[in-house]
Amino acid sequence: MDSGNGQLNKRRRLGGREQVSAYLFVLPAVLGVLIFYFVPLLVSFFGSFTNWGGLEGVFDASFVGFKNYAGILKDPYFGQAVLNTLFTMIGIPIGITLSLLLALLLNRGLKGTNVFRVVYYVPVVCGIVAITLMWQNFLAPNGPFNKLLEKMGIAGMDWLAHRVWAKVAIVVMCVWKGLGYSTLLYIAGLQGVPRTYYEAAKLDGAGGMQLFFKITVPLVRPVTFFLFVTGIITGAQLFTEAQLILPAASRNQNYVKTVVLYLYEQFGYGYVGYASAVAWLLAVVVFAATGLQFALEGRKKD
Amino acid sequence: MKKKLLSFILCAFLAVAAFAFAGCGNKNDGSITLFVYAQAHEEAAIRQMAAKYTEKTGTVVNVNAVSAESESYWTKLKSYASSKSMPDIFYMGPGQMEYYLNNNQLMDIGSYISANTEYDYEDLYGELRDEYVVDGKTYGIPGSFSVYPMGYNRVIIDQIIEAGWWPSDVLPPWEDDPATGKQVVYTWDQFSRAAAACTVGTDWYGTGLLERWALHSWIWTAGADWLNADKTKVTVTTPEFRKGLKDFYELHRTRGAVQGVDSESAMNHYQRWLNGQEAFFNVGTWDVGGFDKLNSNKIEYGIMPCPRSDDPGSEWYTYSAFLGYSVAQTSKNPEKAVDFILYYTTSQDAYDILVKENKIILPATQSKQQTYIDDPDITPVGKELFLTAMSEGHTKRLPTTYTYNSEWFDFFYANTTEFWGGPGLAPKYTTDEYLDWVEPQMQERLDRALEQKAQDEARRK
Numbered sequence: 001m002d003s004g005n006g007q008l009n010k011r012r013r014l015g016g017r018e019q020v021s022a023y024l025f026v027l028p029a030v031l032g033v034l035i036f037y038f039v040p041l042l043v044s045f046f047g048s049f050t051n052w053g054g055l056e057g058v059f060d061a062s063f064v065g066f067k068n069y070a071g072i073l074k075d076p077y078f079g080q081a082v083l084n085t086l087f088t089m090i091g092i093p094i095g096i097t098l099s100l101l102l103a104l105l106l107n108r109g110l111k112g113t114n115v116f117r118v119v120y121y122v123p124v125v126c127g128i129v130a131i132t133l134m135w136q137n138f139l140a141p142n143g144p145f146n147k148l149l150e151k152m153g154i155a156g157m158d159w160l161a162h163r164v165w166a167k168v169a170i171v172v173m174c175v176w177k178g179l180g181y182s183t184l185l186y187i188a189g190l191q192g193v194p195r196t197y198y199e200a201a202k203l204d205g206a207g208g209m210q211l212f213f214k215i216t217v218p219l220v221r222p223v224t225f226f227l228f229v230t231g232i233i234t235g236a237q238l239f240t241e242a243q244l245i246l247p248a249a250s251r252n253q254n255y256v257k258t259v260v261l262y263l264y265e266q267f268g269y270g271y272v273g274y275a276s277a278v279a280w281l282l283a284v285v286v287f288a289a290t291g292l293q294f295a296l297e298g299r300k301k302d
Numbered sequence: 303m304k305k306k307l308l309s310f311i312l313c314a315f316l317a318v319a320a321f322a323f324a325g326c327g328n329k330n331d332g333s334i335t336l337f338v339y340a341q342a343h344e345e346a347a348i349r350q351m352a353a354k355y356t357e358k359t360g361t362v363v364n365v366n367a368v369s370a371e372s373e374s375y376w377t378k379l380k381s382y383a384s385s386k387s388m389p390d391i392f393y394m395g396p397g398q399m400e401y402y403l404n405n406n407q408l409m410d411i412g413s414y415i416s417a418n419t420e421y422d423y424e425d426l427y428g429e430l431r432d433e434y435v436v437d438g439k440t441y442g443i444p445g446s447f448s449v450y451p452m453g454y455n456r457v458i459i460d461q462i463i464e465a466g467w468w469p470s471d472v473l474p475p476w477e478d479d480p481a482t483g484k485q486v487v488y489t490w491d492q493f494s495r496a497a498a499a500c501t502v503g504t505d506w507y508g509t510g511l512l513e514r515w516a517l518h519s520w521i522w523t524a525g526a527d528w529l530n531a532d533k534t535k536v537t538v539t540t541p542e543f544r545k546g547l548k549d550f551y552e553l554h555r556t557r558g559a560v561q562g563v564d565s566e567s568a569m570n571h572y573q574r575w576l577n578g579q580e581a582f583f584n585v586g587t588w589d590v591g592g593f594d595k596l597n598s599n600k601i602e603y604g605i606m607p608c609p610r611s612d613d614p615g616s617e618w619y620t621y622s623a624f625l626g627y628s629v630a631q632t633s634k635n636p637e638k639a640v641d642f643i644l645y646y647t648t649s650q651d652a653y654d655i656l657v658k659e660n661k662i663i664l665p666a667t668q669s670k671q672q673t674y675i676d677d678p679d680i681t682p683v684g685k686e687l688f689l690t691a692m693s694e695g696h697t698k699r700l701p702t703t704y705t706y707n708s709e710w711f712d713f714f715y716a717n718t719t720e721f722w723g724g725p726g727l728a729p730k731y732t733t734d735e736y737l738d739w740v741e742p743q744m745q746e747r748l749d750r751a752l753e754q755k756a757q758d759e760a761r762r763k
Contacts, residue, residue, distance in 0.1 A: 051754070051757055053401075053405060053754065053757075053758060054380060054383070054384045055380070055383045055384055055401075055402070055405030055406075055407060056405050056406075056758075056761065060761065062757065161719050161722070161723075163719075253716055253717065253718075253719055254716050254717055255719070257716075264377075265709075265712075267377065267380070268373065268376065268377045268380065269707040269708070269709045269751075270380070270401060270706070270707055270754060271750075271754070272384070
């Protein structure tokens with residue numbers, strides 16, 4: 001009995017020591033997260049209630065209460081930036097739908113499928129700056145797109161100088177760039193759907209549409225959910241595309257300014273406290289949107 | 303036991319490495335860091351200077367250049383300042399100095415300048431030096447000044463004259479006006495007719511100016527300005543300002559001086575100028591080095607004054623900008639930093655490499671002005687205008703030089719499609735309506751900057 005207890009204690013001691021080693025191993029990473037994520041997070045949160053200019057210490061700045069938050073909510077250009085950002089998110093359901101359809105096509109095992117998979121994935125690995133500048137040239141008044149329209153007898157226009165079409169251009173570009181990635185995830189998802197489900201449904205007389213909506217769509221829902229959540233998060237942080245889509249001479253026009261671009265400008269002007277408040281508002285909205293999606297997804301599962 | 307020991311060593315190593323890397327920005331190995339923004343050809347010249355200095359003194363100068371627009375430079379500098387990792391030396395404009403000074407980022411380098419016997423600080427223009435002196439303390443050394451007059455492409459104009467399309471009552475831009483004995487200054491009307499004459503087919507464009515930079519000439523020659531005398535009120539709704547903007551708009555939209563809105567954005571005007579397809583385009587002093595490499599069969603450019611308003615007795619104007627070098631309050635090698643800046647701004651090497659060989663700046667030293675004008679190897683034709691524009695009072699400062707930040711000014715340009723319109727896009731406002739709409743919003747942003755400045759100054763005091 002004693003020897004049994006001794007063994008147990010020894011094991012406990014060994015387990016305890018292993019735990020210490022394990023904690024030591026993760027310590028650098030934990031420290032990194034604490035120092036480089038949580039401290040700036042707290043500093044920016046505190047800064048958002050001050051008139052912090054960024055160069056002085058945040059604690060040297062004057063406390064202004066909710067003035068920054070009130071100022072942001074009152075600024076019509078922040079409102080415009082929010083609307084611009086929301087507008088560009090139209091691309092999320094469009095991209096998801098297109099990539100699912102594309103994945104279905106590429107999953108049929110047709111000839112040349114691998115070539116197409118590579119082709120669709122190329123934009124994903126291209127630099128966003130290069131892609132944005134390429135689209136800017138493509139959509140220029142004398143660019144290839146207008147020339148193509150001209151051949152079809154349709155009059156083109158300066159798409160990027162138009163308040164709405166410029167945003168549509170960003171949506172199209174983002175969908176195009178992200179299509180390969182989403183398609184790849186859907187292909188993986190589709191390959192995980194057991195063939196037997198389809199065969200059984202067919203025996204019961206199910207048609208193509210029924211197979212798609214009753215089997216395919218529900219079974220790839222985790223992928224759809226993942227794409228939707230990450231789409232919202234990255235969409236809320238849209239920056240480079242909006243900053244570079246317009247030609248240099250007309251850059252920074254308000255009609256394409258997104259929330260992060262607005263934030264970046266405020267930082268540049270030396271209103272770091274104000275910019276921190278914008279960042280926190282954005283974070284809260286993104287957290288809320290993500291939480292809502294998880295809640296809805298959980299309810300669906302139930 | 304062995305495993306435990308290995309684990310401990312690994313953890314200790316990781317922790318030490320983490321702290322070592324975290325502190326690597328603060329090492330002091332005697333080298334100095336220079337942070338600037340520069341186009342590719344400018345960066346090459348700056349690196350050449352840095353290498354030459356290292357060769358002479360043994361001090362390593364690490365050049366960190368931002369190749370994007372100047373806005374990115376200022377944002378990055380702000381990040382360095384807020385993360386307490388300022389480079390030893392960095393570009394500092396008089397307009398930005400107040401902000402960095404109020405936030406204790408700039409070192410008073412007066413004593414290091416006085417102690418330096420190698421280079422002649424006094425040779426730098428007095429009015430440029432004064433830009434960096436506040437309350438008797440020196441916070442920077444002027445490095446260069448830039449001017450933004452008009453340029454013309456003689457290849458196009460010669461062919462237009464030969465074809466008989468050039469307006470008979472307008473002298474070619476390289477000729478002197480018999481009435482003044484100086485290079486001809488076009489009125490708005492003459493300029494737009496000359497530019498319209500050079501707009502031929504889809505090959506040649508009369509002009510097409512970058513509104514953010516070129517509009518100033520139109521505003522100032524009309525007798526207007528962006529701000530009132532004490533720089534606290536936005537003044538863009540005065541009749542003079544309205545007139546300046548309206549003429550600039552009409553030049554680009556209604557007078558045939560620009561190829562047409564349809565083709566305007568197909569290729570930007572800067573690119574067209576580089577391709578030798580544009581007759582008139584502004585040439586900044588910083589452009590010369592790059593423009594010299596252009597194809598001389600298509601472009602042979604010279605410098606001319608910007609056009610003046612049609613009012614009798616009006617004067618032409620363009621903007622001038624100063625850029626100097628400051629030393630960070632936190633620099634561990636201020637003596638070396640100051641020595642390098644003085645070498646970079648006043649030495650013979652500076653003239654040979656930056657002014658003569660690479661043509662990226664004008665000489666900021668008084669002793670080199672005449673050498674520059676007389677030097678036949680330095681292009682372009684009419685280069686003396688770069689210097690006389692300033693000495694004869696044809697230059698003004700950019701309005702943001704006088705304000706704490708540029709938000710109010712950027713706002714003006716962030717909405718200009720409202721009156722420009724575009725193909726298939728009707729303008730929302732006329733230029734007059736736009737000015738009425740934009741002024742209160744610009745004022746709101748200027749007030750915000752003034753408030754921030756007052757707060758920073760109060761804290762500093």
